[in-house]
Amino acid sequence: MISVKNLVKSYNNVPVVKDVSFEVNKGELVGLLGPNGAGKTTIMRILTCFLNPTSGEVNINGMNIFDSPIEIKKLIGYLPEHTPQYGDMTTIEYLNFISEVRGIDKNKIKSSIDEMIKLTSLEDVVSKKISELSKGYQKRVGLASVMIHDPEILILDEPTTGLDPNQVITFRKMLRRLSEKKTVILSTHVLSEIEATCERVIIIKKGTIVANDTLQNLVNNFTDEFIEFSLKADNFTEIDKEISKLKGAWKLEFMKKDAKDIFRYKALISKDSDFDKNLKDLIKEKNWKLIDEKRNKANLEEIFLKLAGEEE
Amino acid sequence: MDKRSFFNTLAVYKKEIQNYFYSPIGYVFIVLFLFIPNILFFFFGGIFKENNATMRMYFAMLPIIYIIFIPGLTMGTWSKEKNDGTLELLFTLPLNRYEILIGKFLSTLTIVFIALIATLPIPLITHFLLGSFDIGQLISQYIGALLMASCYIAISFFISSLTKELIVSFLLSTSILALFTFIGYLAYSVKFFTQLEWIKGILTEISLSTHFLNFSKGVIDSIDLVYYIGMSILFFYLNIRVLESKRWS
Incomplete structure (x- = not known):
């Protein structure tokens, strides 16, 4: 031993x-x-x-x-x-x-x-x-x-x-x-x-x-989740700027463009995070459209990222 | 030394000997060691001028030859292991530091021994050309040459343990060996030192080359034995200390 x-x-x-x-x-x-x-x-x-x-x-x-x-x-x-x-x-x-x-x-x-x-x-x-x-x-x-x-x-x-x-x-x-x-x-x-x-x-x-x-x-034991969502909006520069300012996610990244004006993002959040609410408020305020939203339990890779990765 | 230690040392020794002969180092060393001194010996040594069947001139040059050749042989002893990362391998095998050190030392000494033995034809030829040789003196010269080599090896091993860089290891060893070798000559030749008996005494005692004088005359003096063996042990000890301290660094 x-x-x-x-x-x-x-x-x-x-x-x-x-x-x-x-x-x-x-x-x-x-x-x-x-x-x-x-x-x-x-x-x-x-x-x-x-x-x-x-x-x-x-x-x-x-x-x-x-x-x-x-x-x-x-x-x-x-x-x-x-x-x-x-x-x-x-x-x-x-x-x-x-x-x-x-x-x-x-x-x-x-x-x-x-x-x-x-x-x-x-x-x-x-x-x-x-x-x-x-x-x-x-x-x-x-x-x-x-x-x-x-x-x-x-x-x-x-x-x-x-x-x-x-x-x-x-x-x-x-x-x-x-x-x-x-x-x-x-x-x-x-x-x-x-x-x-x-x-x-x-x-x-x-x-x-x-x-x-x-x-x-x-x-x-890991209760964090990730949210994948896509938004319909005209201006990518604006959307990216606003989204990246959102609070409540410990990792947030742009994934891809689903269509010309639809943008897909992924956010990793802890269970009690108010990211979801912040996002909804922002969408309302900016008059964007939420196309879809998926919530998933974090997998091992994300656990590792959170525990060992560099904070961003 | 128990049985296990003996076999460990032997395993390291074999590995080192293999390494000497797999790379060109071993061959180059032996060939040059024979070639260069012999040229110097026959052209400048004046064996025929002296008209005397003796190797004294040959052995008189030996300390100077060692200054270049021994660091060439030993510069990689620790530096290369560190550079290649094999030191980690060696030190995580169930070997004591001293088993590794002695194995390495004996292998280097073996190469020097082979080179020295290869010089034997010179006294043999001169024996036939110029008459009988003093065998006793010859044995004393070879014993002295080996003891002196041990000392040079111990010092350059120690220096090799201080650095990762082969060239630094070589240059540093040569410089320090040169210093320890030439202070002996200085003591005899520079007027300033020859006038001050006590300084001359100290310089003579600490010099690597002066202790060889008796051996080359065919005299084995206990002072010289103690000096060479003592110096070797001192530098082995320092070497082990450096290796141990690496664990703490």
Whole structure:
């Protein structure tokens, strides 16, 4: 089990992770979701003992990251962002090096490597230099290298960037299969990644956790709605100016022109917002015509936007 | 060092040796190391003028050769790992910092050792041309050359840990090694220093090159052993400290 308590990390006195606490239970597959620069990588680097926190406590299987870094590193397979590798080595040499450092029994190294090569379909590039491989293959070499010692915990930083859509699907299948036996933490700034793989999501914004729940609960508990409406009016410049001044929506955007004089908008509002009333008043005042209006419960994408996106 | 540590160090060592020979660095180093000093040796070293079967002139040039060649070999040790992001990989594997450091150090020392061994034909040829060689002196010279190399490697490793830039790492190492090497020569040649015994003493003691003089004469003095080993350990220690501090930065 991974337990993080009041974690703070500052670089030159600028905090990038601010008082973060969470737990990940054995066998869980948790996604760290947040825009770039939210602090996901920093948190992962602390969990993997690459960085020390400025303050706070991290325990993995009851071991403290300060007291037993080596023991903790043995439990973890960590794939850093951008998958750094020794480009001069061939795939097989690299996997050999990792196996040796991971202390895999000499007699089992070959079979472990073969198994990983099969799992990540690396058969064609076994004796090629890593620097000559495509991004997708490099990622797969990275994945093979972090799983070779059959770690209890996998920590994957942006594991699918650089993979093509087919590889992403294969990767997700693999991940779901693995997560039956392993604890997995993966980070991403792509929501669909989480939707496709994770049971629980921790949304991070500017170094703090803004949500930590299962996807189902997030959707259920989130009462915001979005309104899609179209207006008939003569002058787009005027309408756009007036609409953008309306109060009560935390996100408002022009979607498209339905016809020459019909304009479609989308607004995200919280449940008790008076946006609807404001809109109706404005329409009356300006003598426009409301063509249609649809209200919908916000979906995951909008939840993410609200929680982690930049305010506008 | 327990068994696990030994195998960890060995794994890093193998990886580093592979890297030296996969890139041109290893070959270029060995070939130039042989080629350049030999030219200098035969044309300017005056082995035939001295008419004496000795490698002393050859070894006298060694500190200067190290100033350029060793930083060339070591500039990437940490800088390249940082630049490529592989440092994160290395430091999140279950390895101690010192296992990584020793593995890297021994691999670099091996390259220097191979280059030094490759110079052996010179004494052998001169042996046939000019008569018998003092084997004892030769062994002492090679031991000294390796110990001195350790020290140069330790210093340039440390400097490599300070920067991401390969060129900065190289230039800084060369400059600092040059300084530590030449203060020894200065102590002997500049009138100002030669007149002040105590300054001369200090400069001689801290210089990287002067401690090699005894070795090249065939004398193994404990002071010189202590100096080279001590300096190496000091810079290894500083190196580890720099690497550790990165975790806090």
